[in-house]
Amino acid sequence: MDIRSQVSMVFHLDKCIGCHTCSIACKNIWTDRKGAEYMWWNNVETKPGTGYPTKWEDQEIYKGGWEKNGDSVSLKGAGKFKGLKNIFHNPHLPVLDDYYEPWTYKYQDLFTAPEGDDQPTARPISLVTGEHIDVKAGPNWDDDMGGSPDYARQDVNLEKLTPAEQEAMFQLERMTFHYLPRICNHCLNPACVAACPSGAIYKRGEDGVVLINQERCRAWRMCVTACPYKKSYYNWNTGKSEKCVLCYPRLESGQAPACFHSCVGRIRYLGVMLYDADKIEKVAASSDDQLVDNHLDIYLDPFDPAVVEQAKLNGIADSTIEAAQKSPVYKFVKVWKLALPLHPEFRTLPNLFYVPALLPTMATVQDGIYDSTSKSLWNGVDKNRLPMKYLASLFSAGNTDKIVDVMKRLMAVRLHRRGVTTGDISKEEISSAMDEVNINADMADAIFRLTSLATFDERFVIPPAHREESIEMLENTADVKGNTGFGFKERPVRGL
Amino acid sequence: MSNYLLFIVLPYVSLVIFIIGSIYRYKSRGFSVSSISSQFLEGRRLFWGSQPFHWGLFVLFFGHLIAFLFPKAVLAWNGEPMRLLILEITAFAFGLSAFIGVILLVQRRLTNRRVQIVTSKMDVIVFLILLVQIISGLLVAYHNRWGSSWFASFLTPYIRSIFVFDPQIDAIASVNSWSLKIHVVSAFTLIAFIPFTRFMHFLVYPLDYLWRSYQQVVWNWNRKAIRTSRAHSFGKKSKNN
Ligand code: SF4
Ligand code: SF4
Numbered sequence: 001m002d003i004r005s006q007v008s009m010v011f012h013l014d015k016c017i018g019c020h021t022c023s024i025a026c027k028n029i030w031t032d033r034k035g036a037e038y039m040w041w042n043n044v045e046t047k048p049g050t051g052y053p054t055k056w057e058d059q060e061i062y063k064g065g066w067e068k069n070g071d072s073v074s075l076k077g078a079g080k081f082k083g084l085k086n087i088f089h090n091p092h093l094p095v096l097d098d099y100y101e102p103w104t105y106k107y108q109d110l111f112t113a114p115e116g117d118d119q120p121t122a123r124p125i126s127l128v129t130g131e132h133i134d135v136k137a138g139p140n141w142d143d144d145m146g147g148s149p150d151y152a153r154q155d156v157n158l159e160k161l162t163p164a165e166q167e168a169m170f171q172l173e174r175m176t177f178h179y180l181p182r183i184c185n186h187c188l189n190p191a192c193v194a195a196c197p198s199g200a201i202y203k204r205g206e207d208g209v210v211l212i213n214q215e216r217c218r219a220w221r222m223c224v225t226a227c228p229y230k231k232s233y234y235n236w237n238t239g240k241s242e243k244c245v246l247c248y249p250r251l252e253s254g255q256a257p258a259c260f261h262s263c264v265g266r267i268r269y270l271g272v273m274l275y276d277a278d279k280i281e282k283v284a285a286s287s288d289d290q291l292v293d294n295h296l297d298i299y300l301d302p303f304d305p306a307v308v309e310q311a312k313l314n315g316i317a318d319s320t321i322e323a324a325q326k327s328p329v330y331k332f333v334k335v336w337k338l339a340l341p342l343h344p345e346f347r348t349l350p351n352l353f354y355v356p357a358l359l360p361t362m363a364t365v366q367d368g369i370y371d372s373t374s375k376s377l378w379n380g381v382d383k384n385r386l387p388m389k390y391l392a393s394l395f396s397a398g399n400t401d402k403i404v405d406v407m408k409r410l411m412a413v414r415l416h417r418r419g420v421t422t423g424d425i426s427k428e429e430i431s432s433a434m435d436e437v438n439i440n441a442d443m444a445d446a447i448f449r450l451t452s453l454a455t456f457d458e459r460f461v462i463p464p465a466h467r468e469e470s471i472e473m474l475e476n477t478a479d480v481k482g483n484t485g486f487g488f489k490e491r492p493v494r495g496l
Numbered sequence: 497m498s499n500y501l502l503f504i505v506l507p508y509v510s511l512v513i514f515i516i517g518s519i520y521r522y523k524s525r526g527f528s529v530s531s532i533s534s535q536f537l538e539g540r541r542l543f544w545g546s547q548p549f550h551w552g553l554f555v556l557f558f559g560h561l562i563a564f565l566f567p568k569a570v571l572a573w574n575g576e577p578m579r580l581l582i583l584e585i586t587a588f589a590f591g592l593s594a595f596i597g598v599i600l601l602v603q604r605r606l607t608n609r610r611v612q613i614v615t616s617k618m619d620v621i622v623f624l625i626l627l628v629q630i631i632s633g634l635l636v637a638y639h640n641r642w643g644s645s646w647f648a649s650f651l652t653p654y655i656r657s658i659f660v661f662d663p664q665i666d667a668i669a670s671v672n673s674w675s676l677k678i679h680v681v682s683a684f685t686l687i688a689f690i691p692f693t694r695f696m697h698f699l700v701y702p703l704d705y706l707w708r709s710y711q712q713v714v715w716n717w718n719r720k721a722i723r724t725s726r727a728h729s730f731g732k733k734s735k736n737n
Binding site: 079080083084087088089090091093095096128129130131189190193194196197198199201202203204205206214215216217218219220221224234236237238239240280490492493494 | 525526527528529530531532533534535536537538539542543546547549550551609610613614616697700701702704705706708710711712713714715716
């Protein structure tokens with residue numbers, strides 16, 4: 001057993017209001033630079049929808065992620081042979097137009113326009129060429145299902161549905177959507193790391209954050225292809241790839257990453273998970289139906305004395321083990337079994353888990369009459385407006401049982417709380433719903449508390465980084481006093 | 497005099513600039529060492545230019561290298577006219593491929609607005625040198641045929657004499673071919689420009705990718721050593737700090 005610690009995350013989709021505050025917080029700190037304008041290390045998409053970059057989930061186009069290859073896995077569109085062969089031209093690289101051409105407005109024109117009969121306008125200009133452009137796409141062009149025929153209907157996950165099911169989803173009275181905020185998953189089996197020919201991308205041992213060494217990146221662009229979530233971006237100005245850094249300077253000083261900190265819906269949770277690194281390859285090569293179970297099994301119980309002992313032997317700090325025991329992620333994922341990974345079939349073993357949205361359940365249309373009366377308060381999960389198959393395609397590699405189980409759990413908690421607060425539901429109904437998924441009142445209350453009332457410190461349990469130890473190993477601590485910080489040593493320009 | 501400058505001074509100056517410049521740039525301006533790909537801004541036309549160009553140069557580079565390192569083997573191969581013909585035609589084909597590639601690349605740089613934005617002054621020099629180098633090479637191959645045979649008896653001694661610090665330029669200076677002289681001079685000019693241009697990227701071709709493990713985990717400190725303080729050791733100062 002090779003126990004390592006990983007900073008992991010949970011996003012509770014029921015609470016996301018799609019406000020994009022997270023994206024803006026990230027943009028203001030990290031990507032408002034030349035060449036990075038088009039990058040959204042954190043982005044929020046509307047599902048169903050095509051996302052950003054367009055159709056990123058379709059690996060027939062982008063060739064991202066891993067493929068099962070016997071007892072092991074191999075990269076779909078990169079790797080030693082394919083990568084070096086395609087080094088002069090990468091056939092699977094998304095180009096700027098697959099994201100969007102970033103733009104600003106010529107505000108100066110508002111002041112300098114000569115007097116005339118018309119209002120002066122600030123025309124959009126491209127941030128790449130500086131010329132006027134007609135804006136045709138943006139990072140969230142399909143927000144709230146805007147332009148559904150062009151976007152929502154192109155959602156790759158709909159392929160799993162029969163044409164009739166697809167049609168039913170787009171009937172006006174059935175229409176529904178939810179938001180999907182995405183950041184880099186800081187995967188256990190990162191495809192970006194494996195695909196980088198220069199060895200510039202690495203996973204930090206201490207906390208599992210995946211970073212790109214800007215000094216070693218040589219613009220071979222293989223990570224952009226390999227990451228199935230398209231969370232590694234190419235900076236066309238510096239000739240370097242960049243990706244979400246999980247705000248590691250903030251993490252190291254005990255602060256939550258900016259997108260977490262600023263999240264208006266408080267949907268985000270961050271905490272440590274202990275896992276067994278020896279199992280990574282085997283888990284990544286599991287068969288499709290066991291993928292999710294095996295993935296969740298790789299995370300260990302931080303209360304198990306054997307695990308704690310082994311973790312200590314492996315050099316994991318006591319403070320980190322303690323953080324793992326308090327981790328909200330551990331509760332959501334392992335104890336309450338409410339959160340699932342996004343697209344586990346990409347086999348990168350992502351560390352960002354989603355509590356799927358318990359969307360409004362469906363009314364029925366009978367003889368053209370919209371009937372929303374139901375026997376029970378919230379109808380059954382099988383009446384969910386988004387078919388279970390659709391959610392399964394997102395969160396469980398097509399395994400509908402897993403999604404139904406999570407939905408029933410979420411529903412049981414709601415029924416229980418309804419019973420506590422208003423008491424208008426019969427005891428039998430509540431207890432049968434709770435018994436079915438093995439949730440007792442205490443657990444339901446705990447879930448409710450962490451979901452709805454949790455304070456900042458309950459949502460983000462950040463292990464101390466122990467930077468003092470790493471600095472001590474390198475040099476005298478006094479020497480670096482006042483020296484810490486980040487930034488460019490050289491002007492970030494393209495070559496010479 | 498000009499022969500002395502072109503075939504003795506230039507090679508040495510170029511090689512010194514190349515060696516010192518490349519090491520300096522790699523060590524102290526590492527951030528700028530990159531192939532600065534523009535595929536992200538324009539992909540399709542790059543394919544038609546970059547592939548024939550790079551593969552052409554790739555084969556020709558090793559062709560020249562083999563002719564220089566193993567002249568006898570090349571001569572032996574060329575003993576039969578048919579084989580000589582095959583070799584020459586193959587080499588010429590790759591030369592043409594590089595030529596077509598570079599023309600398409602130049603055209604792309606000139607006409608695509610987005611690619612223009614990321615074109616630096618040094619890129620202009622890169623393309624000029626490449627054009628001179630490739631066109632003169634094709635002219636040599638056409639006018640002074642069977643280069644694979646005379647290279648060994650003619651250029652190999654000259655280049656070797658440069659490397660053993662005993663330059664012999666009589667043969668090259670007396671040769672009656674402008675294209676050949678231009679080809680040699682522009683080759684050394686190209687070498688001198690490597691540290692100042694995107695030519696740098698061929699030096700960092702990631703061959704070590706072949707034998708490294710796919711996943712890379714980097715530890716800030718030796719986690720096991722830190723727990724038992726008697727094993728406390730001083731780590732290596734990492735380059736980024
Ligand atoms: S999400 Fe993509 S960029 Fe992030 S670690 Fe995984 S493979 Fe790498
Ligand atoms: S800030 Fe939070 S609630 Fe708003 S879009 Fe981002 S994840 Fe959703």
